[in-house]
Amino acid sequence: MTSKQENSFPFVILLAEDEPADAHLVSLALRENRIATELQHVLDGREALEYLRREGRRFATAVRPDLILLDLNMPRMNGREFLAAIKSDPALCDIPVVVLSTSEVDRDVRDSYRLGAAGYITKPLDIGEFVVEIRQLSQYWLSLVRLPENR
Amino acid sequence: MKPAELHAAVFQTTDQAAPDRSGVLFRPAWVAAIVFVAALSLATGLIWRYEKVRLRDAREVASNLVAERAYAMHSSFDRVLSATYALAAMLQQGNGRIPHFEEAAGQLLRYYPGAAALQLAPGGIVRQVVPLQGNEEAIGHDLLNDPQRARAARLSADREQLVLAGPFQLLQGGLGAAGRLPVFLDDGQGQRTFWGLAIVLIAFPEALAPARLAELVEQGYAYELSCTPPGSDQKQVIAASSGAQLFKPVERVLQLPNATWTLRLAPEAGWNDLPGLYWKAALGLLFSALLAWQAALQARLFGRTRAHERTLEQRVGQRTADLQRFAEVVAHHLREPARLVASYASRLNGQLTGRLDDDEVRLSLDFIGQQARRLQDLLRDVERYLAADQARGTIAPCDVELALQSLLASLTDRLADAKASVTVLGTLPAAMIDPPRLLELFRIALDNALLHAHGEQPLRIDIAGEQLGRVVRYRISDNGPGIEEIYRERVFNVFERLSSTGRGTGIGLAILRRIAESVAGRVWLDEAPGGGCRVLIELPAAGQTEPARHGRDDLCQAARAK
Numbered sequence: 001m002t003s004k005q006e007n008s009f010p011f012v013i014l015l016a017e018d019e020p021a022d023a024h025l026v027s028l029a030l031r032e033n034r035i036a037t038e039l040q041h042v043l044d045g046r047e048a049l050e051y052l053r054r055e056g057r058r059f060a061t062a063v064r065p066d067l068i069l070l071d072l073n074m075p076r077m078n079g080r081e082f083l084a085a086i087k088s089d090p091a092l093c094d095i096p097v098v099v100l101s102t103s104e105v106d107r108d109v110r111d112s113y114r115l116g117a118a119g120y121i122t123k124p125l126d127i128g129e130f131v132v133e134i135r136q137l138s139q140y141w142l143s144l145v146r147l148p149e150n151r
Numbered sequence: 152m153k154p155a156e157l158h159a160a161v162f163q164t165t166d167q168a169a170p171d172r173s174g175v176l177f178r179p180a181w182v183a184a185i186v187f188v189a190a191l192s193l194a195t196g197l198i199w200r201y202e203k204v205r206l207r208d209a210r211e212v213a214s215n216l217v218a219e220r221a222y223a224m225h226s227s228f229d230r231v232l233s234a235t236y237a238l239a240a241m242l243q244q245g246n247g248r249i250p251h252f253e254e255a256a257g258q259l260l261r262y263y264p265g266a267a268a269l270q271l272a273p274g275g276i277v278r279q280v281v282p283l284q285g286n287e288e289a290i291g292h293d294l295l296n297d298p299q300r301a302r303a304a305r306l307s308a309d310r311e312q313l314v315l316a317g318p319f320q321l322l323q324g325g326l327g328a329a330g331r332l333p334v335f336l337d338d339g340q341g342q343r344t345f346w347g348l349a350i351v352l353i354a355f356p357e358a359l360a361p362a363r364l365a366e367l368v369e370q371g372y373a374y375e376l377s378c379t380p381p382g383s384d385q386k387q388v389i390a391a392s393s394g395a396q397l398f399k400p401v402e403r404v405l406q407l408p409n410a411t412w413t414l415r416l417a418p419e420a421g422w423n424d425l426p427g428l429y430w431k432a433a434l435g436l437l438f439s440a441l442l443a444w445q446a447a448l449q450a451r452l453f454g455r456t457r458a459h460e461r462t463l464e465q466r467v468g469q470r471t472a473d474l475q476r477f478a479e480v481v482a483h484h485l486r487e488p489a490r491l492v493a494s495y496a497s498r499l500n501g502q503l504t505g506r507l508d509d510d511e512v513r514l515s516l517d518f519i520g521q522q523a524r525r526l527q528d529l530l531r532d533v534e535r536y537l538a539a540d541q542a543r544g545t546i547a548p549c550d551v552e553l554a555l556q557s558l559l560a561s562l563t564d565r566l567a568d569a570k571a572s573v574t575v576l577g578t579l580p581a582a583m584i585d586p587p588r589l590l591e592l593f594r595i596a597l598d599n600a601l602l603h604a605h606g607e608q609p610l611r612i613d614i615a616g617e618q619l620g621r622v623v624r625y626r627i628s629d630n631g632p633g634i635e636e637i638y639r640e641r642v643f644n645v646f647e648r649l650s651s652t653g654r655g656t657g658i659g660l661a662i663l664r665r666i667a668e669s670v671a672g673r674v675w676l677d678e679a680p681g682g683g684c685r686v687l688i689e690l691p692a693a694g695q696t697e698p699a700r701h702g703r704d705d706l707c708q709a710a711r712a713k
Contacts, residue, residue, distance in 0.1 A: 018651035021518040043651045075648040
């Protein structure tokens with residue numbers, strides 16, 4: 001397994017997002033904030049699980065992420081199903097998952113927290129606001145919060 | 152249009168109260184009347200049956216009673232009449248004389264409690280009577296020559312057997328009967344000569360005591376004891392509880408020496424239990440009325456429930472129509488800005504071509520254009536989905552083979568690009584649907600195969616169909632990678648896709664299902680024999696007798712319209 005110290009980036013974020021434009025926005029926000037992270041991008045919940053479990057040749061050397069950013073509406077396995085799956089897996093359940101969604105529907109927020117999400121962020125229309133949100137999010141999860149040693 | 156105006160335009164009819172046309176179909180009064188008549192018939196039948204059984208039982212009880220009493224009477228008479236044999240034996244012993252007759256007869260009378268008197272009548276003329284007191288009149292009575300007694304007396308003598316005569320008015324008073332035994336004496340030379348008659352007198356009603364007739368009256372019965380004298384049709388009543396005629400009595404015949412007596416019995420109040428019958432009838436009426444009342448309540452409740460259901464259905468239908476209209480209006484209104492964004496993004500891209508060296512800016516512009524087109528696609532698909540449950544023409548028998556031919560003709564280029572071949576296996580039965588939507592069903596099924604094709608091997612699509620009773624089932628199979636079982640139901644959800652890279656918005660199969668279900672059909676997926684995907688479409692079959700009404704022109708027009 002690749003250890004964190006050997007890696008050039010101190011933090012790894014796994015982004016599960018089917019929309020390329022959205023994925024691009026996240027990487028843009030991280031870059032603009034000069035946050036030293038390695039962003040891993042998967043297209044749906046099933047790929048995210050394959051990444052975390054290092055299934056297949058593509059993910060054989062995948063690095064365990066410090067944070068997962070999750071879209072809710074994705075093909076094959078959506079965000080809710082992914083949350084349910086990861087939270088019932090003892091090896092993966094302590095990785096914080098923050099939902100990044102366009103939905104402002106209260107039921108989606110409630111469901112996400114019930115399924116074990118660590119946070120729920122509604123993507124703003126303004127890219128500047130989004131950059132600020134990603135900065136705050138990263139500062140909180142990657143600097144402030146202490147997470148269990150599980151490397 | 153402002154949101155409030157839009158809402159007002161869409162929901163303007165929602166709150167209008169639906170007129171209540173219910174309550175006519177279910178009339179509680181009718182239901183109650185039918186139930187009342189049915190229940191009353193049932194109750195009457197039951198009571199009638201019960202009465203029949205009760206009457207049979209009552210007659211059986213009376214029958215047993217009359218048999219028992221007649222037997223007791225018969226035994227008593229046999230016993231009393233046998234006193235004459237004792238007298239005859241004594242006469243033969245004394246050769247026509249009984250010494251100390253009074254004494255002997257007195258003793259005999261004690262042994263025969265039913266006997267009122269004993270008489271000796273040598274030559275048919277009564278000479279001796281015991282007890283004499285009260286019977287003095289009888290002395291000297293010439294029985295063989297008495298116009299009233301002679302017949303029976305002569306009969307007795309001629310037949311040489313005991314004869315019961317009577318009943319008649321006794322000379323000594325009262326009603327009685329007489330047992331007369333002819334006595335023959337042996338003259339010593341083997342000749343038998345008629346001596347006279349040995350007689351026992353039976354007085355009524357004392358002789359009837361063993362039959363305990365009074366008890367019958369106490370038990371509520373009326374009785375009548377009568378006889379029909381030989382050679383006469385006239386019934387003579389010997390004893391009766393009252394003078395009234397018995398109604399349908401049970402009877403028992405007593406065969407006495409040369410006489411036939413009959414004991415008849417019937418309940419004093421008649422065989423019918425009228426008070427009981429009235430009670431039962433009243434109960435039957437009450438039961439029927441209660442049942443009818445209950446039925447009326449149920450009918451009213453049912454009627455109300457149905458009316459309520461109809462009102463609810465109307466309201467749900469209205470709300471659904473409102474929502475559909477709302478969604479249509481929203482989708483329509485959103486398409487306009489989406490189109491403008493796409494147009495301007497495209498224009499901007501064109502204007503900046505050659506002047507732009509920043510990749511990031513170009514990428515952003517591309518994203519804007521892509522997303523605007525995607526939004527348009529999504530909105531167009533929402534509109535298609537909303538319209539999918541509405542017929543676009545007459546729903547009539549539709550020639551599926553013709554429809555498919557015209558569809559394949561319009562798809563020739565797309566199929567050639569995808570290196571796909573379509574084979575129709577056998578004949579396809581006709582379905583009951585409007586042609587434009589039938590074409591859309593097959594178009595979506597073919598699109599599904601084209602979307603999920605491998606890309607490595609040429610795509611082969613097989614189409615087959617069969618009629619299963621009142622439905623027709625079409626199977627569209629491909630040799631692509633197939634769809635995993637866990638997704639086979641999920642892919643019918645609106646905008647559900649199995650891949651983020653594939654084309655399409657994920658509405659096709661949802662539209663397919665909405666069309667099929669709107670004509671009471673169904674759609675589902677399974678695995679094709681080669682491991683590919685198979686779409687199964689079930690639609691109502693076209694009537695056997697009705698010819699296909701949609702001809703080639705309709706279908707070609709429908710195929711061109713898309």
